[in-house]
Amino acid sequence: MSETIFTTGTDSPNAAPMGIIRKNYRNQIRLFEGSQTYENVVNERWLVVNVVIDPVVFVRTAFGNLDYTEFDTFSIDNKQYPFLKDALIYILFECSDLKFTKDTLVADILPVHACINRNVIKAPNRGFNAVLDASIHATRYLVLGGEQYLNLIYELEKIVKKCGGTREKQAMRLLYNLLNIDD
Numbered sequence: 415m416s417e418t419i420f421t422t423g424t425d426s427p428n429a430a431p432m433g434i435i436r437k438n439y440r441n442q443i444r445l446f447e448g449s450q451t452y453e454n455v456v457n458e459r460w461l462v463v464n465v466v467i468d469p470v471v472f473v474r475t476a477f478g479n480l481d482y483t484e485f486d487t488f489s490i491d492n493k494q495y496p497f498l499k500d501a502l503i504y505i506l507f508e509c510s511d512l513k514f515t516k517d518t519l520v521a522d523i524l525p526v527h528a529c530i531n532r533n534v535i536k537a538p539n540r541g542f543n544a545v546l547d548a549s550i551h552a553t554r555y556l557v558l559g560g561e562q563y564l565n566l567i568y569e570l571e572k573i574v575k576k577c578g579g580t581r582e583k584q585a586m587r588l589l590y591n592l593l594n595i596d597d
């Protein structure tokens with residue numbers, strides 16, 4: 415599973431953290447009903463995958479949208495698609511073989527167009543991964559509630575404090591503020 419930011423929506427661009435599942439040489443997505451991304455993919459059958467390494471962007475897009483000025487667009491066959499100015503790479507995917515369950519949509523995605531936007535090389539950072547995990551627990555906590563998610567977040571914060579850089583620490587502080595919990 416690769417954690418990325420999907421940008422979707424022709425008329426009004428939306429950004430949200432979403433995973434790509436690689437299975438038997440196929441790329442798939444699994445979207446939970448209720449998100450703007452889910453609605454856009456159902457209506458438009460495409461999405462743009464943005465490879466982003468700023469942990470603050472993951473937290474901001476998990477709980478809200480970005481400012482309009484943080485998006486740009488590219489054009490394919492006279493159609494405009496949104497991507498994040500901050501993305502290292504963005505890839506337009508077409509969605510096919512959509513399968514709906516009670517509250518999820520699973521679809522195959524096929525790459526149509528890819529672009530290297532910024533050339534940055536960074537070694538894996540445990541603090542960054544901890545922010546991603548903490549953001550996922552936080553989205554579950556907000557929907558389902560439950561002390562266990564908070565306890566997992568507290569543990570992950572210890573890793574961010576020990577291994578994370580400035581941006582990881584900022585992202586974690588933002589997450590705590592959004593959840594209204596104390597450092």
Ligand SMILES: Cc1cc2nc3c(=O)[nH]c(=O)nc-3n(C[C@H](O)[C@H](O)[C@H](O)COP(=O)(O)O)c2cc1C
Nearest residue numbers: 417430431432433444445446449450451476549550
């Ligand atoms: C790292 C990360 C990965 C996520 N992956 C998915 C995913 O694969 N599918 C999904 O439905 N939600 C996923 N989520 C939750 C959505 O990002 C979250 O529900 C978000 O608020 C949706 O925003 P939207 O309404 O703007 O689409 C993920 C969240 C995080 C932090």
